[in-house]
Amino acid sequence: MELTDYTIVENNRIAKDVLRLRLRCVAQREPPRPGQFVNLKIDGCYLRRPISVCDWDDCGGLTLLYKVVGEGTAKLARHLPGESLNILTGLGNGYTICAQAKRPVLLGGGVGAPPLYGLAKALVRAGQRPLAILGFNTAEEVFYRNEFAALCETKITTADGSLGQKGFVTHALKAAEDYDALYACGPEAMLRAVYHQMPPLAAGQAQFSFERRMGCGFGACMVCSCRTVAGYKRICMDGPVLTREEIVW
Amino acid sequence: MVDLRVSLSGVELQNPVIPASGCFGFGQEFRAFYDIDMLGSFSFKGTTSAPRFGNELPRVAECEAGMLNSVGLQNPGIDAVLAEELPRLKEHFHQPLIANISGFSIEEYAACCEKIDRCDQVGIIELNISCPNVHGGGLAFGADPDCAARVTAACKRVSGKPLYVKLSPNVTDIAAIAKACESAGADGLSLINTLLGMRIDLKTRRPLLANKMGGFSGPAVFPVALRMVWQVYEAVRIPIIGMGGVSSAGDVIEMMLAGAAAVQVGAANLVNPYACKEIIERLPMEMERLGIASLREIVGQAH
DSSP: OEEEEEEEEEEEEEETTEEEEEEEOSSOOOOOOTTOEEEEEOTTOSSOEEEEOOEEOTTSOEEEEEEOOSHHHHHHHTOOTTOEEEEEEEESOOOOOOTTOSSEEEEEEGGGSHHHHHHHHHHHHTTOOOEEEEEESSGGGOOSHHHHHHHSEEEEEETTSSSSEESOHHHHHHHOOSOOEEEEESOHHHHHHHHHHSOOOSTTSEEEEOOOOOSSSSSSSOTTEEEETTEEEETTTTOSEEETTTBOO | OOBOOEEETTEEESSSEEEOTTSSTTSHHHHTTSOGGGSSOOBOOOBOSSOBOOSOSOOEEEETTEEEEOOOOOBOOHHHIIIIIHHHHHTTOOSOEEEEEOOSSHHHHHHHHHHHTTOTTEEEEEEEOOOTTSTTSTHHHHSSHHHHHHHHHHHHHHOOSOEEEEOOSSSSOHHHHHHHHHHTTOSEEEEOOOEEEOOEETTTTEESSTTSOEEEESGGGHHHHHHHHHHHHHHOSSOEEEESSOOSHHHHHHHHHHTOSEEEEOTHHHHOTTHHHHHHHHHHHHHHHHTOSBGGGGTTTTO
16 A cells, blocks of 8 residues: 555546556556555546556556546546655455456446456466456447457447347356356446356355445545454455455355 | 643643544554654544444534534444553653543443553543533533542542543533532543534435534534633633644644633544644744743643
8 A cells, every 4th residue: 555646647538437547657656456446536526536447557657547426536537747746555455366367257336347447467377368248238338348358259249239239248148158267347236146046156256346325445444344254344455456255145 | 952842630631732532543553654652642443331333424524624523423332442552552652642532421431531541551531521422421521510520530530640521512501611620529621522513415305414413523623622721721720721722733732722721623634644643743843933942831820
């Protein structure tokens, strides 16, 4: 965990209500693990805003994709390149890459997709052959289709059928065969549906990333607690990624 | 050289800066950021006799210059705190701790105090009779002078450590509660706990917090807290730990001028994990700028 000032390189709309925020930092930073998040201080908001890390480079650069959903993200969207943001980095456990897996499936729902991009890169580097299934409501909300496709086999679903397969990620998951690991991030209803639909995998091979309203983002305030099989956990510190075996549903 | 040392009922602190209960866990999370041994003390997460999960989520909301929480005293229970948290802290924290104790009955408060009394790491017991987020406990004791006095007296009987009672601002006359606690044997007072507040989600048209209401804290409450510290200072002779929206070295000095012998920092720690470190490092410069040689000397000077 580090508290650092970053400079905005880009803060542009890439789909309906979705922006890409690229940041650079003067000092060399420890690269994040796939699935980790950062907590941004936005002028005019008292609490920081947790946003997952989509991508990063070796020079301390970070890419975040975020959706404008409320006051905080609306304020963030008005920031311009060259401006500075104070960011707490390296938060959360992130995904644990299952080393034995060969054919992992990545399931992203809406703005749940961004952390899976950094994960897909890491999986490809580890010699695995991921399949990405990304679900959106409608074509104008789709983002990073080409970026994912450049890395791995990618399937798009839209609820209204305006792009890719009509339906939800769970529909596309039914057609996916022989996957030996599963990484998911998206709305809780999607995670729950995936949890109930998926075939049993070896322990730890199915990992779900959760979103919660947070206070601090580093485990101190207990506002993002959840009940798990292994007792109470803090989504910010002990999560946001929980294994299928830990989840109580 | 300026003198940052302060004293609370004979417990000597190297400086007056104390992270407030509920904003600092049991200290471990902040060790990743700085050496917590530089703090004057810290008040650990409100502890009850049995483990508690607390309230349903969402437990947090925001407003201009502040936040609301409805955690509801999530804690591992007094036995786990004594067996696990405090031993784990021993290596890294050598200052006298403040043990924040909560309960749902006078017996529960007293039982926790009795257990904590045997712990050498604890310098002061802080009795939380002002949690706004639990029903039938906490604030129920803090809103009535007689109840506040009864729980204070019961805990005083079973503990030899200085007993500070943490007061709620959600009362008509905080001075009356303060006097009742003093008469019942309290060695000091901590104030203020959070103000009861709420937010409503405009889209769902429902309260934003699952518990509907929550405790409001952050810089927005500082003037209210300062006013109450001022009023209580006029009403009692026992030391006061002042808190509520404190975010800077200037706020610490202002609280002390109002009558606080030491100062707690709450919400600021959640936004900036270095908040207390930065305040402690800034204090000597602020004191020099303002011509303050010793912090002890300014307590209540604004009166």
